[in-house]
Amino acid sequence: MNVSRFPLVVALAALSVFAVGSKAQAQSDAKQQYVEVRTYHLGDNGDAKAVDQYLSMALLPALNRQGIRPVGVFTQAPADKNEQKIVVVTIPYDSADQMTKVAMELQGDKRYQADAESYLNREPRDAPFARISSELLVGMKCWPEVTVEKNVLENKDRVYELRLYESANERRGNLKVEMFNNGEVPIFLDCGITPIFIGQALIGPQTPNLTYLTVYPNEEARGKAWDAFRVHPDWQVLKKVAKYKGTVSKIDLFVLQPAAYSQM
Incomplete structure (x- = not known):
């Protein structure tokens, strides 16, 4: 492990240091991917069943045929505290050009057009x-890239968090990204917070921001992981670095559960 890259990872047992560092190092050497976070806002009259059928029977199979997975x-999830009803779809791309190509194809x-016919043919008033x-x-x-660890999909009790950290301006947003890059992720891993992806928003309704998706074995484990993070000695050091103060102006947090056919 290259200790100089993660100066805050200290006072861990030798095997824990190696495991956490190896995972973070492997990620740092990977090619940067892109992720579209697509949110279907159902509103008061939405048809969640129709959206689910479209995603499972039409969109996901079509994306998979193009090699997108x-x-x-x-x-x-039951623990989510947001009033709005949503369905979240996360789609990885190897390049920005691939995103355009997929949409055109x-x-x-x-x-795809046949499988999605009932969804695409609905009247505007019946959206x-x-x-x-x-x-x-x-x-x-x-x-830098989407990572789903082995056996994650086999756990039916798993829960996820989707977090969006919004910043007041671009400079503060870039500093929050720097904060993650310079030490926050090893603390995550040490506390049992397992990322699926972490990305900086290029385009979206709440830029500047960074958004990340994490997974936990169950709801109890999610609570314990964040309890451990809040008191972690390395986090206590990192959060007090003067230049990182005030980098987050708003946090959106969704506790999510996977659809039966989700590949994450």
Whole structure:
């Protein structure tokens, strides 16, 4: 492990240091991916069943045929405290150009058009959602590509957190990214907070921000992981660095559960 890259990772047992450092180092050497976080806002009259059927029967199979995977699909878990009803889809891309190519190929994919017919042919007054919002993330140096660890999908009790850290301006947003890159992720890993992706928003309704998705074995483990993070000695040091103060102006937090067919 290159200790100089993570100066705050201290006072851990030797095996724990190696495991955490190896995982973070492997990520830092990977190629940066892009992630679209697409949110279907159902509103008061949305049809969650229709959206689910479209995603499972049409969109995911079509994306997979183009080599796009893993694609995540999530709904709100019982522990989520947000009033709005949403479905979240997370789509990884190897390049920004690939995102454009995928969208164009969907238009010409006859199988997709047939599978999505009932969804795409609904009348405007009978739309299954109120609106769709999307943001495009670029993977950060600390976690540049989407990673789903082995056996994660086998755990039916797993829960996720989607967090968006909004900043007051671009400089403060870049400093929050720097804070993650310079030490926050090893603390995550040491506390049992396992990232799926971490990205800085290039485009979206709440820029500047960074957004990340993390997974936990169950709801109890999620609570314990964040309790451990808040008192972690390295976090106590990092959060007191003067230049990082005031880098986050607003936090959006969603506790999510995976759809049965989610690939994340």
